[in-house]
Amino acid sequence: MPGKFKTEAVVLRSIRYGEADRILHLLSASRGRIGAIAKGVRKPRSRFGGRLEPFFRLDLVLYEGRGDLSTVTAAHTVAAHPHLRGDGAALGAAARACDAVLRLCDAEEPNPAAYNLLCRYLSILDGSESLDGAGCADGATGLATALAFRLKLALAAGFAPELASCARCGEADELVGFSGAAGGVVCAACERGGFAFTPEAHEFMVEALGRPLAGAPQANDRALRQTERAITETLEHHAHVQLRAAA
Ligand SMILES: [Zn+2]
Numbered sequence: 001m002p003g004k005f006k007t008e009a010v011v012l013r014s015i016r017y018g019e020a021d022r023i024l025h026l027l028s029a030s031r032g033r034i035g036a037i038a039k040g041v042r043k044p045r046s047r048f049g050g051r052l053e054p055f056f057r058l059d060l061v062l063y064e065g066r067g068d069l070s071t072v073t074a075a076h077t078v079a080a081h082p083h084l085r086g087d088g089a090a091l092g093a094a095a096r097a098c099d100a101v102l103r104l105c106d107a108e109e110p111n112p113a114a115y116n117l118l119c120r121y122l123s124i125l126d127g128s129e130s131l132d133g134a135g136c137a138d139g140a141t142g143l144a145t146a147l148a149f150r151l152k153l154a155l156a157a158g159f160a161p162e163l164a165s166c167a168r169c170g171e172a173d174e175l176v177g178f179s180g181a182a183g184g185v186v187c188a189a190c191e192r193g194g195f196a197f198t199p200e201a202h203e204f205m206v207e208a209l210g211r212p213l214a215g216a217p218q219a220n221d222r223a224l225r226q227t228e229r230a231i232t233e234t235l236e237h238h239a240h241v242q243l244r245a246a247a
Pocket residue numbers: 166167168169170171186187188189190
């Protein structure tokens with residue numbers, strides 16, 4: 001039904017279109033993914049200002065017509081994330097997060113877990129929500145948080161890896177490998193086709209899923225790399241999406 005609707009949303013991607021317009025890919029709180037057009041936004045006196053850019057969290061009024069794209073009629077800033085924009089590492093992490101959401105969350109139905117997770121991560125990258133302030137996009141802490149985000153996003157999208165027992169046979173002990181095709185950890189007898197997976201990586205994934213994003217656990221580089229591979233291969237096999245490298 002054509003008509004006006006309001007929703008909060010995060011801008012995932014913003015593409016120039018024609019003389020002065022922009023096409024927006026949005027993750028909204030109340031409708032999941034939305035495609036929208038903002039007209040005249042690139043004119044100097046646009047009422048939208050510069051807020052229809054990636055990583056902005058907005059209160060939007062949209063008009064839904066008969067086409068695929070809704071039209072933005074009003075936009076108010078909920079969070080601009082100004083610190084994130086001035087920090088190369090945070091900017092890169094935010095871009096990879098939005099890219100993962102674009103690939104993994106394509107349904108036009110609300111996914112509050114995915115929406116809240118993205119808002120929380122952008123806020124952490126902006127430094128407005130973290131344990132120790134700035135710098136959480138850098139180095140090992142940044143990678144651990146980025147991987148915790150991916151893992152929670154996979155869970156929110158319905159593709160969380162099996163971590164409690166062998167994904168092939170159900171065995172609970174000697175979980176020494178990980179198989180993207182099986183979608184989780186595998187035991188010694190089922191390891192063929194998987195890759196070696198350390199107890200540190202296993203513990204990291206379990207802990208990361210259990211804790212709030214701002215308190216993501218730490219792990220050594222090898223465990224983090226194995227975690228990234230486990231998430232990437234699970235999503236390739238089961239969601240048919242390929243994510244960019246996490247860092
Ligand atoms: Zn097994």
